[in-house]
Amino acid sequence: MIRWMIAALLALIALPLAVPVLGQDSMPPAPYAYNQLDDPRLEAEAAALMQTLRCLKCQSQSIADSDAPMAGDMRHQVRARILAGESPEAIRGWLIARYGDYVSYEPAVSSTTWPLFATPVLVILIVVGVLVRRLGKRRDDDAEAKA
């Protein structure tokens, strides 16, 4: 019973909060959400950046591949900032500062992501090791066999 009352109360409190949220969703998308920049070079720069930013509301989609309103807002941010002359990496940094590493599909080397970069190096070493072992030694064996 008490649980229901609390739930009802929470719903009542949440109701006025919900209205502006609903209002936001029905707002028209920001100007650059679905419009390209006029300069093709800047647009290409923005598009390349957008491909590598994660839509936080979606599941495994970049903001360039999403119809979510939030992705539209982020596309607007990216295009507007590119137009204002910011570099793509500065914009990525700004977004990471706001939303965390999660927003960028391009992991940067840090205390949490170093294995992502160390492992390929390790894989290269293992590959070289395996190849030398499997192929390099065989030649010696052949030479011995011939001798």
Place this chain on the structure above:
Amino acid sequence: MIAEIGLAALWLAAALAVLQMVSGAASLRAAPGESNPLAIYARPAAVVQAFLAVLAFLLLLRAFAVTDLSLKLVATNSHSMKPFIYKLTGTWGNHEGSMLLWVGVLAASGGLLAAFEKRLPERTMGATLAVQGFVALGFYAFLLLSSNPFERLPIPAVEGNGLNPLLQDIGLAIHPPTLYAGYVGLSVAFSLAMGALMTSEVNPAFARVMRPWVLGAWVLLTLGITAGSYWAYYELGWGGWWFWDPVENASLMPWLAATALMHSVSVLAARDALRTWTIMLGVLAFSMSMLGTFLVRSGVLTSVHAFAVDPERGAFILALLGLYIGGAFTIFALCAGAVAEGKRFAVTSREGALVFNNVMLSAILAIVLLGTLYPLLTEAFNVRVSVGPPYFNPAGAIFAIPMLLVMAVGPLLRWKSDSPKRIQFELMLIAALVIGAIALVSFFGRFPLLPLLGLGLAAGLAVAAFLPLRGRNLKRVPVATWGMVVAHFGIAVSLFGMACEGAFSEERLAAVAPGGTEQIGGFAVTLEAVTPIAGPNWTAMEARLAVRQDGGEPVFLTPQARSFWSPPQSTSESALLTRWNGQLYAVIGNQAEDGRWQIRIWWKPFVTFIWYGGLLVGLGGILSIVGRMRVDLKRRSASAKGAQRRADIEALGVAAPQPAE
């Protein structure tokens, strides 16, 4: 009643899996030259089990076809108003149904193996069937204990909840069954590898038995991935064809392992080399299949594909995964020492090139595995990172580029030992093509590095694929060799498509008023009208776009923004105009305040080559299977004839008068 029969069939099948396991294991305990009385049950158990599991699946299919709303699964995933074809395909558009399909294919392939494979020694066959039964048992347990597809509702539902609209597409009819059949075909390769390992029968005869299964599974995986990629491309409405989404990676990883395994098993069959390597890859390939199933089915990923979220099931599959992979590697560690290394070869030999490429494929597999699992791992420690194309593309390319270069040269080399001098003309030709193509393309503009390299490699590979035919009588080239040529050429075609898409795609986003025209890639696209229309279970706004190429006759494209009502969800149906040299891809978005419509158009030159290439690779695999089977049948009939003749001569010899001394 029908559903209860299905459930009973599943329980019986599980019981038969136990029998198959015990009986198969018994054959291992038989003294050499004798057979254990228990061992005779393994084959029939596998065959009957296959019938029962397939029957269970067909009964579920029927329940979906007639929308039997007393079944919980049907009520939560189907709807009486859905088009009939999607009712059927909806059977595997959910967790329980797709697992039943998985298990059905698993049992069916085990049954086929038991019914038709007569070449292996009985002990090896028994061990193989025991392993196959053990694997099947785990998945029966998973279905019956945690994901019963035949669960009834206490009160039948009035109407079903419907199927995710993204899945209401012909893609669902093709992609999952093909992919699953490929995943599960690898289970036979796994069981055979384990059986041969346990009975120390790792030899060319065993490789010839294993090869059609590996090839078949690999062809199905190739076609499944190709279909899935095209499906995502046109259904998601954003023009991308590969997203490095964890679920896509889950299907790519078994493919990479199966590709390596297929080449390795060919070396074993032809040259009796790479014995442990083949066994290892056999274990790895099926492990990746199970890992893929775990990733998709457990709900550890949240992506458009993962439509099952239930941690209990995840734990169950994870336990199965640990049991099978752990068990397999334990047996491998214990028995691998008993398997001799096999024949030796020089670095510059066909075996050498294949080893190089297998190592590269495994390295790419390691990168994809890491990039897929790492975000899950850090999430467990509350650190969220994203790994996407900017990571996978360059990290994969480090290994893919040397692999593709060696792939161009490898088929030209001789077995065992060869000298690079012998093929120096071919080497120069391939190098000239790669460098020439890169130089030519960079002359016309600045393009990103990877697509540029891709174009160069595609040019080199396309020609290199046909070089093994040089100087040979084309009529006498074995079918299997044609298979290799076609498959390698398919890789070049696909690579060309990917590189073109990456380098030359054009995109146009605009708010267009009816009557307005946009220019893209030599096309003039006019928005003629936007009209509301209704389908069987959706309504939509449909744009009518007149596309004119160089002022010619218009072609009409009709992209739609659909709204489904059960479940309520909107999707965007893209419209495609396919030309030989690319595709025009159009999508309609929302209407702006001022009455203009959001239109997104892409011109993607040669994008279709990605999937044509995939189909060619699959065709190459099919040719290979056909060629090997024909040779095999010929060999079998020849040896049967030979035996007949010997028997005849013997019979005659007895009857014939003894020559006088």
